[in-house]
Amino acid sequence: MVTDQRRELQFPHCRERTRILPGCKLILLLLVGTTGLRAYCCGPETPTADGTIAFDPSEPIRPIRVVLGGMQRLRTIRVDGPYKILSGDDPGSILAEGERLDATEVAATQRKWLVAAPLPRPVERFLLKAQQDGSIWVGKRCYRGHVRFEFAGGDYLRVINEVDLEDYLASVVSCEMPGDFPPAAQQAQVIAARTYALFHMLTRNDSQPFDVYDSSRSQNYRGLQYIDAKGRRLAAETEASRKIVAATQRAVLVYQNRLFCSYYSATCGGRTADGRSVFGNAPPPLYGHESDCCVGAPNYRWTRRISIQQALQAINAGELQTQMLESLRELHINDPGEGRLAQLSFSDGQRKRTLSAAAIRGRLPLVSPAADLPSPFYNAQIDGDEIIFTGRGWGHGVGLCQWGSRSLALRGMTSAEILDYYFPGSTLVHLK
Numbered sequence: 064m065v066t067d068q069r070r071e072l073q074f075p076h077c078r079e080r081t082r083i084l085p086g087c088k089l090i091l092l093l094l095v096g097t098t099g100l101r102a103y104c105c106g107p108e109t110p111t112a113d114g115t116i117a118f119d120p121s122e123p124i125r126p127i128r129v130v131l132g133g134m135q136r137l138r139t140i141r142v143d144g145p146y147k148i149l150s151g152d153d154p155g156s157i158l159a160e161g162e163r164l165d166a167t168e169v170a171a172t173q174r175k176w177l178v179a180a181p182l183p184r185p186v187e188r189f190l191l192k193a194q195q196d197g198s199i200w201v202g203k204r205c206y207r208g209h210v211r212f213e214f215a216g217g218d219y220l221r222v223i224n225e226v227d228l229e230d231y232l233a234s235v236v237s238c239e240m241p242g243d244f245p246p247a248a249q250q251a252q253v254i255a256a257r258t259y260a261l262f263h264m265l266t267r268n269d270s271q272p273f274d275v276y277d278s279s280r281s282q283n284y285r286g287l288q289y290i291d292a293k294g295r296r297l298a299a300e301t302e303a304s305r306k307i308v309a310a311t312q313r314a315v316l317v318y319q320n321r322l323f324c325s326y327y328s329a330t331c332g333g334r335t336a337d338g339r340s341v342f343g344n345a346p347p348p349l350y351g352h353e354s355d356c357c358v359g360a361p362n363y364r365w366t367r368r369i370s371i372q373q374a375l376q377a378i379n380a381g382e383l384q385t386q387m388l389e390s391l392r393e394l395h396i397n398d399p400g401e402g403r404l405a406q407l408s409f410s411d412g413q414r415k416r417t418l419s420a421a422a423i424r425g426r427l428p429l430v431s432p433a434a435d436l437p438s439p440f441y442n443a444q445i446d447g448d449e450i451i452f453t454g455r456g457w458g459h460g461v462g463l464c465q466w467g468s469r470s471l472a473l474r475g476m477t478s479a480e481i482l483d484y485y486f487p488g489s490t491l492v493h494l495k
């Protein structure tokens with residue numbers, strides 16, 4: 064029972080869903096480029112070089128698998144009602160059951176087992192089911208559907224929520240976009256989020272037992288309700304968000320009848336980015352275009368000053384000692400424009416290092432959390448013992464611009480028109 068319908072409207076920390084951290088670009092390329100698991104149909108599908116995948120909207124949709132947080136050694140669970148703990152290997156085998164489960168810890172041991180008070184013996188994996196949907200708590204969040212616990216190597220466990228896709232979206236939309244954005248913008252957000260989710264459900268390979276993360280690495284998702292930092296019990300899914308989702312009539316975006324990864328970010332900063340440059344492959348709806356709809360939005364323009372010392376740590380990360388730059392004397396930017404990523408060249412007068420604007424952006428927070436560039440689209444110049452970064456936008460900038468969607472909706476555009484604007488050449492189809 065959701066007792067408090069207030070929601071935090073701190074606008075998105077979200078926008079980094081495909082932030083280019085070191086190594087992540089490779090992962091993203093793999094995600095888009097791997098042989099797909101046609102999870103709810105017949106046989107695997109392989110995305111083509113342009114990042115689209117064959118797709119039959121008449122097929123039934125299985126629950127989405129959302130990994131909850133990073134890998135941890137210990138998670139606290141609770142069930143506010145009747146529950147069953149089933150074997151992860153044999154769903155017909157009941158390991159434990161009861162009328163309610165008080166807060167208890169699930170821990171991973173170094174010997175490949177999960178241990179928890181209700182379990183009769185250590186197991187490698189188990190499935191927690193509640194009789195009443197939305198009564199399972201993991202830490203400070205409460206979830207619909209089932210929750211799967213797995214040993215994940217080392218002494219870590221992985222927790223995966225298996226939840227109906229439409230229920231998942233009712234939480235995602237309120238975590239990704241403030242509830243006071245116009246309905247058409249929120250509906251466009253839901254359709255982009257549904258397409259994004261389904262694309263990952265179809266392309267995730269067998270080696271990864273989940274489809275999406277619950278953070279901005281994929282899409283923000285806090286389940287049904289959660290306890291915030293002040294101890295308040297808040298709704299992540301609301302009556303309003305459920306209505307927004309229902310109004311979208313299970314629509315997803317396709318390009319030439321093939322599903323694609325419908326990226327979105329908070330603010331494009333005046334031009335949506337070229338998905339081919341940011342993610343390696345992308346179909347025409349993700350090529351990007353000029354767009355001033357988000358003028359005045361947070362981080363439409365931004366400036367950051369970062370010490371050369373910190374920048375050097377980021378530039379030299381992972382390099383052999385003999386290859387590291389000792390100082391920073393020259394900085395050149397090769398910006399191809401057209402929404403494509405720039406390359407930055409750094410020199411100490413002897414050695415030279417070239418990195419993409421996205422790579423620098425990904426490395427800097429690893430040196431200092433405060434050295435956070437809002438987007439990979441920026442200029443940079445040396446100023447004394449600092450580098451001044453001046454940029455535009457918030458997030459990777461590919462696909463739908465959330466603040467721009469708000470503006471377009473306020474001008475009277477429908478969700479379909481907003482999606483056509485940000486994903487030109489795409490069409491909407493409805494899932495069964």
Ligand SMILES: [Zn+2]
Binds near residue numbers: 334355358
């Ligand atoms: Zn924009």
